[in-house]
Amino acid sequence: MAKSAWTANHDIASASPVNLRGAHGDRVHLSPSGDDATPPTLPLRGIFDIKRKHYDVVLEKDRIGWSLILPTRQSAGSRRSIHESTVSLHDVYAVSIKRVQKPGKNRGYPEGVTLHVATPSKKDPNVLTDERITLRSTNEDNCQKWRGAIDSALKGIGNRPCKLRAFVNDWVNDGEATRVFYSKVVPVFQAAGTRLDVIVTTREGSAHQILQKLDFDGYDGLMCVGGEDTTREVVHGLLERTQLDADLVEITPDTKLTKCNIPLGIIPVGLFNLVAHSSQGTSDPFTAAVHIILGHRHPLDVSAIFHNEAFIRFGFSMMYGFGGDCLRRAEQRAKGGVISARGVEYAVAKSIFKVRTYRCAVEYLPCESQEIISERSPCRTGCNRCKAEQSTNEDTERGDSLKCTEAKHGADVDDVGSCYDTDTGHDRNGRLNRGCQDIETLPHRTEDETSESQDWISSKDDLVSVGAMTLPNLCSWCPAGISPLTHLADGSLDLVLVRSTTRGEFVHHLRRHANAKDQFDFPFVSVHPARAVRVHPLGANDKPCTSPFDESHSEGDTTCQEEASLETDDGGALPSTGKEFSMWNVDMELMAPVALEIRVHKQLLTVFASGIRDTGQAHRSCACL
Incomplete structure (x- = not known):
């Protein structure tokens, strides 16, 4: 294995801050900070200020809501939405304590607990924005208590990855992917407390070689940061490794391939980003990072390409x-x-x-089932056509006419890779x-x-x-x-x-x-x-x-x-x-x-994405047209 593709491993304690070390080759571990105190029992109730008004805040297992205390006198038919609001914890990707720094002090005094909510943009609902809602309180113990309770509730939500392997492309476009990763992506994962084991690749093909022998134990998924080159290489390497683990060394047109059970997150940094854009409706790196943190998953069809049946x-x-x-x-x-x-x-x-x-x-x-193309609806988030196919039997996915032959194990990893x-x-x-x-x-x-x-x-x-x-x-x-x-x-x-x-x-x-x-x-x-x-x-x-x-x-x-x-x-x-x-x-x-x-x-690969949201009419033209 190429030495340039691997770097020293730096273990970082879970309660310590992220250590970037300035060296792009370091493996970086991102993890949540804070104490290990037992979280309070839910539902949890408290009083906070939100936008200069007093609210009664209630934290439940999967949501947090607040209602205005002593509202102004209104008629019996007044709208309750003026005084009440609820946020689903499924949309909250991080929680932190907002502080005001004092001169000469290492740690500022608390201003409150901030919820980082992934909110669809009004201009394009496929683009997620960071909406911050601060529950204001100057009491340190109260802020720590609520931050711990909310963080514990977030960890209780299923499907959210806790630890990921990340491949960052540093050999294309003067390391643009590395700059985007450390400036835009790392802070998001640091705020969410998701652990990352980062491998920065310095030459073409290194990610593919690493994936052939990589140990996936203890990891909840993979992530790649780069453009089309990186996505191609990681997808091919991951799927090929999956077939090797299933003892499918020789792949023929009739081979029944094994689905990859390791979800892949794609942080798009390229010019086209066809896979990322098609699966999440945008090429925004922040949106891609939030989909990974929230554990959104979507299956993708993948084609196997042959020449002369090879x-x-x-x-x-x-x-x-x-x-x-x-x-x-x-x-x-x-x-x-x-x-x-x-x-x-x-x-x-x-x-x-x-x-x-x-x-x-x-x-x-x-x-x-031959259908008229013009009558087919486009694939959107929650598509029944794709969701229904997820539960069908693998033997009927491609029809009875597609015969599956049993591949025999005849080579080791080095031969296939x-x-x-x-x-x-x-x-x-x-x-x-x-x-x-x-x-x-x-x-x-x-x-x-x-x-x-x-x-x-x-x-x-x-x-x-x-x-x-x-x-x-x-x-x-x-x-x-x-x-x-x-x-x-x-x-x-x-x-x-x-x-x-x-x-x-x-x-x-x-x-x-x-x-x-x-x-x-x-x-x-x-x-x-x-x-x-x-x-x-x-x-x-x-x-x-x-x-x-x-x-x-x-x-x-x-x-x-x-x-x-x-x-x-x-x-x-x-x-x-x-x-x-x-x-x-x-x-x-x-x-x-x-x-x-x-x-x-069908559904050979799973990516961290939620599909495409309907945005209405979009217009964009190549200048030459």
């Missing part, structure tokens, strides 16, 4: 064509490996100007390997091999874009998501096919991603709910890509025509000449244009 990696979003072209051009303008917002806008504008079609053969296994897989041509993070296996013909399965063959629906067409989404893929540029009707945990993915059309119509389709209009309401766009998808990029004469390093030119070409000027105007058809293959965009990472098979696994 497992490559896990993923949420797979795009070929326009999506791959945009990411490739954005990475060309990336500085220090970091894609900027202006780089994204340049890439989208350039890709629109150079937009073209790619020949593809697409197969998909439709869901058992090795850097490269020569059979698939990709390392365990999905990157290219020059030993990639050639693709001579399209994969074919006989009826003896599987019972699925008659259920597959296939087509071959010139496509501008192919997308297979297990998440709606929300981001700041697409507030409703790239695939807004995709559900988080219903055991299906949405196959989105954009066929050849005029450039003007395609731009019209793109613009609808930034507003409330239906971006799929076009004759050249089709959406298919599916359990599995196979995509075969084709070149000249319908030949598949024979190597990930193929120059992708048509026969007889000696120069790449991708940057050639277009001869069509906005009303003309899209060109299909030039570069034969695009690139795969898998969770914002480029992969070679090889044939992929994608199998969705």
Whole structure:
């Protein structure tokens, strides 16, 4: 294991303050402070001042309420809400004693007990704010008594994590994730008293390697702080470790995977943050931290990706064509490996100007219950579609037609966690390997091999874009998501096919991603709910890509025509000449244009999130559009 990925362990007593030590590599333990006195019996009653008025405050097991003492005389029909209020302890993430510091004193005198309440923002209910309610009292013993009682009541609420392992990315964007973590996230966990064991990664792949041998005993979950790179690496490493612990070393398209019972918290610091934004409706780090503290959990569907039936990696979003072209051009303008917002806008504008079609053969296994996409409601907090699926039997989640084969234990952890897989041509993070296996013909399965063959629906067409989404893929540029009707945990993915059309119509389709209009309401766009998808990029004469390093030119070409000027105007058809293959965009990472098979696994991962709240109409547009 790389030495740079590990640092010295500093044990900190539970009653002592957080010791950051200034060294980002330290493992930091955050824990509650205060005495260990036995909390008083509930309900607890007392008198405090709130906003300069006297209130009778009552603390119960799951709520705290207050009523005004000696209210002004009112008629019998007056509203009680003027004088009474209640806060659910399920929304309180921390409690502290507010103090006023005196000159020359190490410890100020108390002003009261402050409740830190996670309150949805009025502008965007997905964003949580820190609403502080202070029960004013200058009596030290009274403040300590109530702080201890409230803290004990908070600990009694189920599902709240007490101790977490945290991975912080320090090798991308000059340590931006580390700065956000120590400035915005650490104070929140310190106030809540949640213990953190922090590992700051200093190179790519270290988190994945650590997860293969990490001891999870005594921890209530994992947390990662970073952008798309960190999320991909931790999710893949965590799910792969779960399969290893279940003795599933060889993963095939028919393998029944084991669900991960370790919840993952994602603190988004990247540019897109598709997984975090799709599961909690925002990319706000404070909101993500509060969801973790409060113990909000939501299952997610995850896809297993294969090439020639050999497992490559896990993923949420797979795009070929326009999506791959945009990411490739954005990475060309990336500085220090970091894609900027202006780089994204340049890439989208350039890709629109150079937009073209790619020949593809697409197969998909439709869901058992075919429904009209336009009639499907989007996934929101408390979604019945996803909640109902949580209680179904695992054997029926993917239908009887999906056979499950028993994986045999034939390698140890080091073999599965090795850097490269020569059979698939990709390392365990999905990157290219020059030993990639050639693709001579399209994969074919006989009826003896599987019972699925008659259920597959296939087509071959010139496509501008192919997308297979297990998440709606929300981001700041697409507030409703790239695939807004995709559900988080219903055991299906949405196959989105954009066929050849005029450039003007395609731009019209793109613009609808930034507003409330239906971006799929076009004759050249089709959406298919599916359990599995196979995509075969084709070149000249319908030949598949024979190597990930193929120059992708048509026969007889000696120069790449991708940057050639277009001869069509906005009303003309899209060109299909030039570069034969695009690139795969898998969770914002480029992969070679090889044939992929994608199998969705229902609720394979659980994240600290509460889903997406309905915010009404959101508008945001890429400047180039």
